[in-house]
Amino acid sequence: MSEIVDLEHVRLTQRPLLVCDVDDVVLEFLLPFEGYLTSLGHRLVQRSYRLHGNILSTLDDRPLADDVVSQLILDFFAAQETWQTPFGDAVHTLKRLGEQADIVFLTAMPPRFTEIRRRLLDSLDLTFPLLATERPKGPVIRSMHGDRQLPVAFIDDMVHNHHSVAEHVPECLLVHLMPQTEMHKHAPKPGPNVLQASDWRDVERHLLVHFSQQE
Incomplete structure (x- = not known):
């Protein structure tokens, strides 16, 4: 895959990193x-x-x-x-989490739709950096996080994305979140190394524990 993921606008600080999918995680899809x-x-x-x-x-x-x-x-x-509208309590929860961690949206979609998605997220006051790519997510997060000795976490509804991140960023906390629709009942189950969250309140609880491990 020849697509290059531009990380130039992502500026991480000395805080934990949360990488978050968008469709059916932050926005209803x-x-x-x-x-x-x-x-x-x-x-x-x-x-x-x-x-x-x-x-x-x-x-x-x-x-x-x-x-x-x-x-x-x-x-x-x-x-x-x-x-598209917000999924659950994503907006308020992410804004609270953004007080403690750097947040980056990593959405699986063709990059040509980045500007449209950027406008939609901005309209919800979710102004965190956005990366739109069809590349596997694991290598992207590895490139972003590097060898920083800080907590890193990933939220996604797709099990194959968790597998990719687990392979390339083994220190990452993996959190699986998805809607409770009839179609999602047929979705593959995450493995034992992936935390299953029932809603954004549950997500927040897991992440705050993980972020508290910062040295």
Whole structure:
């Protein structure tokens, strides 16, 4: 993958580092995406943990082609300001955590949508640095955190991202957070090295304990 992740604007201090995914962690994704699909005459069936194969046309109830689904996801990213809203108590919790740690948003999406997502997060007063990339998250966090002897934590709803971070940043606290939808019931379970959080209050509790280990 030739994409280069630009870390130039990320300025870390001598505080713990929290790297946080965005979709279905900070911003609702699945529910507004379902509404977006309905507005276009499509229907999402939550019978497995994937979008491809589960989006049907309301005209004939047949699954849309994979390339059409991929384009719908990109179109939704372009329209996200109209549809996406905060997930749970993410906004207030992150602002509290930002008083104790450096926070960086690491969102899995094509970089060309960075400006749109930046505006949306800024409108919620979530002005922490943002990185949008389709690269594996582990190497990105390794490059960002380096060899700093400070606590580092990662929040994501996707198990494969936790596997990537565990491989490249083994000292990182891994916190799994996701919505409680029918589709998410089909999601792979995080391994024993990943903390399962039920909501943002639970996330905050885990992180404050981890950050208190700062030397």
